[in-house]
Amino acid sequence: MKDFKINQFQQDLITWFEHEQRILPWREDQDPYKVWVSEIMLQQTRVDTVIPYFLNFIKQFPNIESLANADEEHVLKAWEGLGYYSRVRNLQSAVREVHENYGGIVPNTPEEISKLKGIGPYTTGSILSIAYGVPEPAVDGNVMRVLSRILSIWDDIAKPKTRKIFEAIIRDIISKENPSFFNQGLMELGAIVCTPSSPSCLLCPVQDHCQSFKDGTQKELPVKTKKNIVKELPMAACVFVTDDDKVLISKRPETGLLAKLWEFPNVEVVKELTSPKEQLMSFAEETFNVSLQVDDVIGTLQHVFSHLTWNITVYKGRLSNEPVQSDTVKLVTLEELKQYAFPVSHQKIWKQYLEDKSSQLV
DNA sequence: AATTCGGGGAA
DNA sequence: TTCCCAGAATT
Numbered sequence: 001m002k003d004f005k006i007n008q009f010q011q012d013l014i015t016w017f018e019h020e021q022r023i024l025p026w027r028e029d030q031d032p033y034k035v036w037v038s039e040i041m042l043q044q045t046r047v048d049t050v051i052p053y054f055l056n057f058i059k060q061f062p063n064i065e066s067l068a069n070a071d072e073e074h075v076l077k078a079w080e081g082l083g084y085y086s087r088v089r090n091l092q093s094a095v096r097e098v099h100e101n102y103g104g105i106v107p108n109t110p111e112e113i114s115k116l117k118g119i120g121p122y123t124t125g126s127i128l129s130i131a132y133g134v135p136e137p138a139v140d141g142n143v144m145r146v147l148s149r150i151l152s153i154w155d156d157i158a159k160p161k162t163r164k165i166f167e168a169i170i171r172d173i174i175s176k177e178n179p180s181f182f183n184q185g186l187m188e189l190g191a192i193v194c195t196p197s198s199p200s201c202l203l204c205p206v207q208d209h210c211q212s213f214k215d216g217t218q219k220e221l222p223v224k225t226k227k228n229i230v231k232e233l234p235m236a237a238c239v240f241v242t243d244d245d246k247v248l249i250s251k252r253p254e255t256g257l258l259a260k261l262w263e264f265p266n267v268e269v270v271k272e273l274t275s276p277k278e279q280l281m282s283f284a285e286e287t288f289n290v291s292l293q294v295d296d297v298i299g300t301l302q303h304v305f306s307h308l309t310w311n312i313t314v315y316k317g318r319l320s321n322e323p324v325q326s327d328t329v330k331l332v333t334l335e336e337l338k339q340y341a342f343p344v345s346h347q348k349i350w351k352q353y354l355e356d357k358s359s360q361l362v
Numbered sequence: 363a364a365t366t367c368g369g370g371g372a373a
Numbered sequence: 374t375t376c377c378c379a380g381a382a383t384t
Contacts (some may be wrong), residue, residue, distance in 0.1 A: 041380040049370065049378090083368025086382075120381045140379045160363065163380095187379050196377070197373060226376085257367070305368060306377095346371065 004151065009209045010175040016205035017185035020357045022047075022192070030180075032106035032131035033064050040118060042093050042281075046086065047191065053082050064106075067092055068099035076260060076341040085259060120330045121163065125184065135179035139163050139168035142190025145182075148176075148222035149194060152211035155237065157222045160191040181331060199245030218337060219305050229306045236276040238264035238284065238294055239353040246335060248319060251328040262340040264349055265315075266312070276313055288323040298356040304347035314352050 021027070024047065025040035037057060041050045058076050067075070072092065079088040094116035104129070107113045114124040125138030125182040133152040144157045144166050151169065155162045193200050201213050212218040237292045240248040249262050267283040269276045294317040300351055303310045323329060332340070340352070 039379065044378055044380055045369080046371065046378055081369075083370085084380085086367065087380090090381080118381065122380055127380065141377070142379065184379090191379080195368095225375095259367090303369095307366060308384075
C-alpha cells in the first residue's frame with residue numbers, strides 16, 4: 001500500500017457517496033433499531049428484495065418495544081418468503097435482550113453488540129458505523145470485491161480467514177471523521193459500479209486509486225473458489241382436506257431447515273420398495289393419528305435451496321375424521337391459512353392444489 | 363475450516 | 374445454467 005493515498009481515497013469515496021447514493025428507506029434516518037433491521041434483512045439478500053419487506057416490517061414493528069412484545073407467529077409471517085428464517089428469530093431474541101437488559105437502547109460498543117444473537121462481525125461494524133459513527137470495519141461481499149481490486153489482493157475470499165485480512169486493512173484506511181459514509185460508500189460502489197462480472201471502471205470515483213485497473217486485472221478479481229454441487233431429495237407432499245373443506249397443516253421443528261414455519265404433510269421418499277403414495281399415507285396416519293386417504297397426483301415441482309434441491313410430487317387427499325389439534329398441528333379454513341407463515345416451496349404446493357381444484361369445477 | 367441455513371435476480 | 378447477494382451459527 002506504499003503508493004496508496006489514504007486521505008485522497010477517503011475523500012473521493014465519501015464525496016461520491018454523498019452525491020450518488022441511492023434513496024433507500026433505511027437511509028431516511030439513523031435510528032439504530034431501523035439500521036439493525038435493515039442490516040439483518042440485507043444479509044445475503046438484494047436491496048430490491050428487501051425494500052418491501054423492510055417497509056412492511058417497520059410498519060408492523062416500528063420500534064424495539066413493539067418487536068419485543070410481538071407474537072413470534074406474526075414476526076415469522078412478516079418474514080415469509082425472505083429466507084434464512086433464523087435471522088428473524090435471532091433478531092427478535094436480541095431485541096428482547098436489548099429491551100430487558102439495555103433499557104431499549106441498542107448498545108454502541110463492539111463488545112456488547114456483537115454478543116447479541118444474529119449480529120456477527122459484519123453487522124457489528126455496519127450498525128456501529130452507520131448508527132453511531134464508530135469507525136469499525138463492515139466487511140461484506142461488496143467490500144471484499146472492491147478492496148481486492150483496488151489493492152490487488154489475490155487471497156481467496158471464500159476462505160473465512162480472508163475476511164480478517166480485509167478487516168485489518170479497513171482499520172487502517174477507514175475515515176475517522178465519517179466511518180458511516182466510508183463503509184456505505186464501499187458497499188454502494190460494489191453494488192452499482194464495481195460489480196462482479198463487468199465493473200464500470202470508467203465511471204469509478206476511485207479509479208485513480210485502483211491497482212487492478214492500472215494492471216487491467218479487474219475482471220480476474222476477486223479470487224473466489226466455488227462450492228460443491230447440491231444434493232437432490234425426492235419428496236412426496238399432500239394437501240389433506242376434510243369434507244367441510246378444512247386443510248391439515250403442521251409446524252416444522254424448532255431447529256434446522258425452515259424452522260418453525262408451517263407446511264403440508266410430506267415425507268422424503270426413501271426407496272421404491274413401497275410406493276411414494278404408500279410412504280406418504282403411512283407417515284401421515286402415524287404422525288397425525290387419523291384415518292385418511294391419499295388420492296391423485298396433482299403435479300410435481302422442484303424447489304432449489306443453496307445446499308439442496310427438493311423434487312416434490314404433490315398429492316391431494318381426504319381426512320375421514322379430525323386429528324387432535326395442538327400448537328404444531330392444525331385444521332384450518334382457506335381463510336385462516338393465510339395467517340400462517342409457509343416456506344415458498346409449500347406456497348407452490350398450495351398453488352398447485354388451488355389450480356387443480358379450479359380445474360375440477362369446469 | 364467446513365457446513366448449514368432461502369430465495370431470487372442477473373449474466 | 375451459474376453466480377452471488379450489505380453473513381451468522383453450528384459443527
